[in-house]
Amino acid sequence: MPLFDDMLSSEESLFRNEQALDFAFQPKPMKFREEQQRYMANCIKPLFHERNGKNLFIYGIPGIGKTLACSQLIDELEESSEDVVPLYINCWHKNTSFKVYLELCALLGYRMTQNKKGDELVEVIKDILNKKSAVFVFDEIDKMEDFDFLYALLEGVYRKSIFLITNYKDWLNGLEERVRSRLMIDQLEFKPYNSKETEGILRQRIGFAFVPGVLDDSAFSLILNKTVEMEDIRAGLNLLRESGLNAENRSSKKILLEDTQAALKKLDEYNLEGSDKLEGDPKFILNLIKKNSGIKMKSLYKIYQEKGGGMAYRSFFRKVNKLAEDKFVSLEKKTGGLEGTTTIVTYSNVKKLSEF
């Protein structure tokens, strides 16, 4: 009896290149962002003629190709010119001006940074860059704690384009005036992909990642529909990988609907513990955030107290941060204005993957 005909032998795999499903993988060519990339390229163009470039504010929801579009532009720039220097910094990791200066020095190959102050590092950066032109990309700019670096670069580097990337359309409004007025910044929105585009992107990845023909149509439609609904390519990449691993665990030569259904369930448990499971204080706070989404942390605390909440501000703050870590809410820091730094708390309307 051919009991094991449909089974993979131990050396076989459904994956041709599993890394193609990593978020950091760089698929080439990048599809469906030509228009945005052209816009970015036009901002940089004057730099090739020794004129000043334009600055650009890029915004859009998570997982729709903002970082990828910029990093591919940077790759091209690196290949095509010695005189225009691209400098990419993720502000999640480098969230103060001093850290930005150190990183810029590292990117520019300057190593003698020890014991130097911020101002001295700025001088070094200016010295190097003012012989050329520079394109700065500050990704996740909303994670930055201060903006002295922007002021310093705007004032000190003559020929440059500065790109700022964030999820928050309104972020610029909170930026201190002395910086904003110098930026004279254009705005570029990245809109979510429609279903045809999402399909094209996922199919391209499937081509890189899997052995041809292993993904069943019904499994693919489920992955596609879910990705379109969530408007986040990362959801699709996750589901593709997990579905493949599930099929391999069954030693199946095909990825079937059941593998994707199991992947949806797993992702759900992983992504959110499920707000139904929340009890006590976190649940109480989450309900307040739901009703007052987009509110300042301090105003939220006031409401919490008015409704009878007894926690001290610090513990309250920690609880809200935990809710953010678990993706029930999102937090956005705003600097400037009369109150200094404020945090805006927004309810995350993340749908559960298995609700589909």
Ligand SMILES: Nc1ncnc2c1ncn2[C@@H]1O[C@H](COP(=O)(O)OP(=O)(O)OP(=O)(O)O)[C@@H](O)[C@H]1O
């Ligand atoms: N047009 C595309 N073609 C191929 N892959 C894409 C495309 N757009 C997005 N992706 C993939 O989706 C994932 C998320 O994209 P990216 O990191 O650029 O999102 P983002 O808009 O910067 O999101 P966030 O705001 O969360 O940083 C990446 O793995 C990326 O490779």
Ligand SMILES: [Mg+2]
């Ligand atoms: Mg990004």
